[in-house]
Amino acid sequence: xxxxxxxxxxxxxxxxxxxxxxxxxxxxxxxxxxxxxxxxxxxxxxxxxxxxxxxxxxxxxxxxxxxxxxxxxxxxxxxxxxxxxxxxxxxxxxxxxxxxxxxxxxxxxxxxxxxxxxxxxxxxxxxxxxxxxxxx
Numbered sequence: 001x002x003x004x005x006x007x008x009x010x011x012x013x014x015x016x017x018x019x020x021x022x023x024x025x026x027x028x029x030x031x032x033x034x035x036x037x038x039x040x041x042x043x044x045x046x047x048x049x050x051x052x053x054x055x056x057x058x059x060x061x062x063x064x065x066x067x068x069x070x071x072x073x074x075x076x077x078x079x080x081x082x083x084x085x086x087x088x089x090x091x092x093x094x095x096x097x098x099x100x101x102x103x104x105x106x107x108x109x110x111x112x113x114x115x116x117x118x119x120x121x122x123x124x125x126x127x128x129x130x131x132x133x134x135x136x
Contacts (some may be wrong), residue, residue, distance in 0.1 A: 011083070014073065017054050024053060026080065031079035033080050051075060088130040093125075 008028045012035070017021040025036040035044040035053055044051040055073040059066045059082060066088040070078060082088045 010061050010064075011057050011123060012053070012056050014053060014055040014057045014075070016052050019054070022053065026056075028080050028082075035075070059088070063093070063096075065096060067091070 007052070008027050010028070011023055011027045013023045014022070018039065024038055027034040027036065032046045035051060036042070037044070037052065041085075042052070053075050056075055056078045058066055059068075064082075066082045068087070069088075069089050070087050071076055079087050080089070
């Protein structure tokens with residue numbers, strides 16, 4: 001989405017505040033980065049204390065991949081100058097191209113074989129039965 005607007009953006013991979021792996025979008029179009037939660041669309045910038053992201057381990061786009069080699073990978077301490085080799089290790093474009101699969105993968109879709117009307121009717125009857133049983 002953001003690439004269509006010619007924004008300088010990357011997908012970040014790191015951890016959330018619970019320590020679980022997570023990915024989100026980082027926009028690098030201003031003096032400070034903007035972090036965007038892809039599930040909610042919530043933007044986090046400077047001075048937002050409730051940012052759900054804890055660490056940044058790598059950034060990637062459709063053309064580049066950078067590994068964070070800074071002393072601290074904490075979101076608030078990371079410097080996002082991805083072209084600085086002291087801060088970020090870039091995977092070469094040749095290496096990225098060598099890992100790409102075929103440019104056009106065949107996709108075959110099969111028709112849905114479920115009877116959605118029957119499933120909806122069964123669900124409705126089950127819910128009515130549960131409500132009735134709860135009221136009795």
